[in-house]
Amino acid sequence: MVAEKELLxxxxxxSIKLLTDILSIMExxxxxxxxxxxxxxxxxxxxxxxENDWEIPLAVMLAPIGNVTIPxxxxxxxxxxxxxxxxxxxxxxxxxxxxxxxxxxIFHDWKASPA
Numbered sequence: 001m002v003a004e005k006e007l008l009x010x011x012x013x014x015s016i017k018l019l020t021d022i023l024s025i026m027e028x029x030x031x032x033x034x035x036x037x038x039x040x041x042x043x044x045x046x047x048x049x050x051e052n053d054w055e056i057p058l059a060v061m062l063a064p065i066g067n068v069t070i071p072x073x074x075x076x077x078x079x080x081x082x083x084x085x086x087x088x089x090x091x092x093x094x095x096x097x098x099x100x101x102x103x104x105x106i107f108h109d110w111k112a113s114p115a
Contacts, residue, residue: 005073016058016061016062019062019063019065020034020062022065022068023064023065023067023068026068026069026077027064027068027075027085030064030067030075031064033064034060034061034063034064035061037060038061041056041057041060043058044058084095
């Protein structure tokens with residue numbers, strides 16, 4: 001049982017290391033932000049003696065992994081605070097009466113752009 005647990009632990013650790021290495025190579029800015037947030041979270045979890053003090057920093061490090069799939073020019077625009085969808089690109093969302101919160105940047109853009 002101990003050997004299985006050790007194997008599982010090493011497999012999980014290796015997988016996480018691989019994913020964070022990919023992030024650091026493909027999207028260094030996101031990786032840097034995640035490291036900064038992880039350090040802050042580590043301080044907070046230690047201060048409050050959180051039971052899951054290893055899970056939260058891990059989640060923070062893995063959260064931006066999806067950024068490696070986003071085109072760089074779109075990430076640049078998002079970080080600059082510019083509209084992500086230009087012109088009539090968001091017309092398909094006009095029929096939604098109450099957009100979900102995650103769509104607010106898209107809805108904000110099409111409301112501001114001329115129809």
